Amino acid sequence: MNIWGAIAGGFVGTLVLTTMLRAAGELGLSRMDLPFLLGTVFSTDRVRAKALGYLLHFLAGQAFALVYLGVFSAIDRSGFALGALFGLLHGVFSGTALVNVLLPVFHPRMGTPLSAADSQPLLEPPGFLMLNYGRRTPVVSLVAHIAYGAIVGGFVSLAS
Amino acid sequence: MTDDALSLRSDGYAPIRDYAVIGDGRTTALVARDGSIDWLCLPDLDSPSVFAAILDAERGGRFQLAPEEEFTAEHRYEPETNVLQTTFTTAEAVVRVTDAMLLPAPGLAPVRELARRVDCLGGRVSMHWRVEPRFDYGRGATTISMRSGVPVATSKQLALALPSWNAGEPRCDAASIGGRFDLTAGDDALLVLAAAYQEPLVIPARREVEARLGATRAFWRSWAADRGYEGPWRDAVLRSALALKLLVYAPSGAIAAAATASLPEQVGGERNWDYRFCWVRDAAFTLAALFNLGCPHEADSFYWWLLHASQLSHPRLAVLYRLNGGADAPEETLALSGYRGSRPVRIGNAALEQVQLDIYGDHLQSAWLYARAGGSIDADSGRRLAETADLVCRIWREPDSGIWEVRSAPAHFTQSKMMCWVALDRAMRLADTGRIPSAGAPRWRAEAAAIRAFVERECWSEKLGSYVRFAGGEELDASLLLAALMDYDDAGEHRLASTIEAIRQALGNGPLLSRYSGEDGLAGNEGSFVCCSFWLVEALARGGRCAEATELMDELIGLANDVGLYAEEIDPTSGEFLGNVPQALVHLALISAAAAIAEAAP
Numbered sequence: 001m002n003i004w005g006a007i008a009g010g011f012v013g014t015l016v017l018t019t020m021l022r023a024a025g026e027l028g029l030s031r032m033d034l035p036f037l038l039g040t041v042f043s044t045d046r047v048r049a050k051a052l053g054y055l056l057h058f059l060a061g062q063a064f065a066l067v068y069l070g071v072f073s074a075i076d077r078s079g080f081a082l083g084a085l086f087g088l089l090h091g092v093f094s095g096t097a098l099v100n101v102l103l104p105v106f107h108p109r110m111g112t113p114l115s116a117a118d119s120q121p122l123l124e125p126p127g128f129l130m131l132n133y134g135r136r137t138p139v140v141s142l143v144a145h146i147a148y149g150a151i152v153g154g155f156v157s158l159a160s
Numbered sequence: 161m162t163d164d165a166l167s168l169r170s171d172g173y174a175p176i177r178d179y180a181v182i183g184d185g186r187t188t189a190l191v192a193r194d195g196s197i198d199w200l201c202l203p204d205l206d207s208p209s210v211f212a213a214i215l216d217a218e219r220g221g222r223f224q225l226a227p228e229e230e231f232t233a234e235h236r237y238e239p240e241t242n243v244l245q246t247t248f249t250t251a252e253a254v255v256r257v258t259d260a261m262l263l264p265a266p267g268l269a270p271v272r273e274l275a276r277r278v279d280c281l282g283g284r285v286s287m288h289w290r291v292e293p294r295f296d297y298g299r300g301a302t303t304i305s306m307r308s309g310v311p312v313a314t315s316k317q318l319a320l321a322l323p324s325w326n327a328g329e330p331r332c333d334a335a336s337i338g339g340r341f342d343l344t345a346g347d348d349a350l351l352v353l354a355a356a357y358q359e360p361l362v363i364p365a366r367r368e369v370e371a372r373l374g375a376t377r378a379f380w381r382s383w384a385a386d387r388g389y390e391g392p393w394r395d396a397v398l399r400s401a402l403a404l405k406l407l408v409y410a411p412s413g414a415i416a417a418a419a420t421a422s423l424p425e426q427v428g429g430e431r432n433w434d435y436r437f438c439w440v441r442d443a444a445f446t447l448a449a450l451f452n453l454g455c456p457h458e459a460d461s462f463y464w465w466l467l468h469a470s471q472l473s474h475p476r477l478a479v480l481y482r483l484n485g486g487a488d489a490p491e492e493t494l495a496l497s498g499y500r501g502s503r504p505v506r507i508g509n510a511a512l513e514q515v516q517l518d519i520y521g522d523h524l525q526s527a528w529l530y531a532r533a534g535g536s537i538d539a540d541s542g543r544r545l546a547e548t549a550d551l552v553c554r555i556w557r558e559p560d561s562g563i564w565e566v567r568s569a570p571a572h573f574t575q576s577k578m579m580c581w582v583a584l585d586r587a588m589r590l591a592d593t594g595r596i597p598s599a600g601a602p603r604w605r606a607e608a609a610a611i612r613a614f615v616e617r618e619c620w621s622e623k624l625g626s627y628v629r630f631a632g633g634e635e636l637d638a639s640l641l642l643a644a645l646m647d648y649d650d651a652g653e654h655r656l657a658s659t660i661e662a663i664r665q666a667l668g669n670g671p672l673l674s675r676y677s678g679e680d681g682l683a684g685n686e687g688s689f690v691c692c693s694f695w696l697v698e699a700l701a702r703g704g705r706c707a708e709a710t711e712l713m714d715e716l717i718g719l720a721n722d723v724g725l726y727a728e729e730i731d732p733t734s735g736e737f738l739g740n741v742p743q744a745l746v747h748l749a750l751i752s753a754a755a756a757i758a759e760a761a762p
Contacts, residue, residue, distance in 0.1 A: 045538070046536075046540065047539060047540075113271065117263060118264075118383075119185075120461040124413070124414075124485045127484055
């Protein structure tokens with residue numbers, strides 16, 4: 001169990017997660033686009049926002065992988081299955097609090113349930129479980145996060 | 161309620177014409193001239209109702225506030241605001257109620273807050289108030305209690321507090337909260353409806369409420385002052401702009417077609433629909449109006465919302481979307497008695513399931529308007545717009561349910577085909593100016609020519625001297641006026657000019673127009689569609705007939721209610737309002753017509 005395993009797992013896991021979300025968008029399963037949501041914190045230029053968003057998303061992927069590593073180390077266990085369980089919790093947390101509640105709070109261009117007639121946000125809020133981005137969004141997000149967690153867990157385990 | 165107040169009502173229902181709307185960009189409330197708030201959904205405009213007396217006078221719920229003595233009443237908006245003033249005159253007093261939904265301000269405030277301030281302007285008056293909360297369209301179990309001297313009503317995730325000052329001792333029973341109080345000249349009182357959703361209630365202090373009321377008033381004045389329109393009928397245009405602003409759901413930027421659900425198109429009839437969704441059809445009019453009014457931020461917000469909402473079904477478009485961007489609106493029937501017995505009372509809208517080809521024209525026209533006004537279309541959005549144009553090439557030959565969402569069998573509606581032509585024409589314009597990929601342009605050009613050939617061959621009647629409602633038919637359709645507004649052809653061109661005249665003659669009733677002749681799969685009749693009359697005004701203006709357009713516009717402006725609002729329809733015989741209110745499309749059409757006359761006038 002070492003940091004390089006977590007970094008490698010975080011990179012590959014984020015790659016897979018991002019690809020799955022993008023594919024879900026192309027297949028009409030969800031309108032969720034995490035790089036776009038992150039990038040528009042800093043830019044209204046869609047192209048620039050997406051490029052920046054991918055960078056931020058990969059950095060976030062690394063950060064979460066290191067958090068996973070910390071917990072794996074604390075309990076002295078890791079592996080694909082445990083990683084998948086962490087991914088499930090991570091996905092539930094994302095849908096219920098991280099993207100749903102926290103992102104609109106600091107995102108300067110995203111509406112919140114408190115946005116009123118005196119504001120014109122450019123992005124609709126995600127809603128509980130990000131359901132505003134399509135009914136299948138929670139499933140897509142959970143599956144993608146489970147895959148991410150399994151990959152991080154697996155890489156950390158293999159790097160032991 | 162006094163006998164005189166009751167005389168404003170029939171069987172407990174106020175005329176739809178009697179309602180004014182207040183709101184905060186998240187939800188709206190309808191206030192009747194007799195001071196009763198008969199419609200309020202919380203926390204959002206498309207949430208279930210707390211007050212729905214407009215749909216069921218017995219069980220719907222309301223917030224009454226009026227003199228105990230006999231009175232006459234009139235209402236008006238404070239100039240250039242969405243703050244409503246209702247003035248009651250009794251034999252001995254004049255009292256004014258100021259109603260507003262308050263906008264957030266720095267500090268802790270309720271998530272939704274409705275203030276009702278009472279000022280006695282002269283004499284002595286006894287007032288009474290009564291709140292009957294009926295959560296979830298009357299289906300929700302309600303608990304009413306006093307908490308630290310403040311009445312509170314709760315149901316599941318929603319809670320309402322009723323703090324009041326100088327408004328008497330509140331009394332609660334199992335189903336309502338009420339009180340009475342006396343005022344003499346110079347006295348005032350304040351009642352607040354403070355809502356919480358999925359969180360603890362915030363009980364505001366009077367000083368904070370008064371400050372937010374002042375700030376809300378100042379915001380609306382400032383917003384109105386920033387509108388750039390200086391053309392004719394400025395008051396009506398500005399009131400329309402303020403009404404539309406209330407229909408904009410601020411958290412997403414979407415605009416609801418109307419504030420209400422299931423107000424009938426015919427009293428006692430079945431044409432009762434939920435309009436608390438955003439129709440793609442309204443998009444082009446919305447953007448045009450927002451640009452005309454100098455609202456670039458609202459235009460940006462709306463276009464971004466449209467781009468995002470339409471991703472899920474891309475390249476196909478849903479007919480309508482939820483205000484939060486969702487594409488589900490299952491239709492269900494409520495156990496409410498309906499406005500003056502007009503059943504069924506529907507929420508949700510099954511039109512979502514229909515194929516309506518005209519919306520592709522509205523979508524591409526929106527993109528064109530947005531780009532022409534300086535909006536940037538990024539590569540990804542451009543690719544999607546081009547794919548939408550490709551889709552139009554594949555599907556324009558299919559029958560559809562048309563702009564009027566008929567529930568009879570799909571047909572080859574002329575207006576749908578014309579809007580498919582508009583879609584391809586705007587795609588070519590966008591490609592020609594480098595805003596979207598141009599690889600498909602030759603095909604778009606060829607298919608646009610094929611659509612035009614079809615319309616000119618199959619959808620024109622020599623006998624009527626007009627384009628007809630659908631291919632091969634002999635019926636007229638007021639939506640064909642949109643051909644002039646959407647630049648399908650020049651409004652002065654022979655066939656279009658002749659169609660405008662034929663529609664005016666055959667579908668007109670005074671200044672009003674029916675939508676179409678012929679069947680639509682529903683029983684009963686309906687009133688005249690007000691937006692069609694404003695389309696006629698614009699078509700006349702675009703065809704160079706400015707004097708006629710101006711005369712008709714003057715007549716139509718006179719048909720608004722006393723606070724400048726329009727419902728979807730007007731009964732041409734009685735002048736009564738019918739259908740949902742205020743309707744965005746009417747107010748959008750009014751703004752567009754006024755701007756067209758201003759542009760065309762010599």
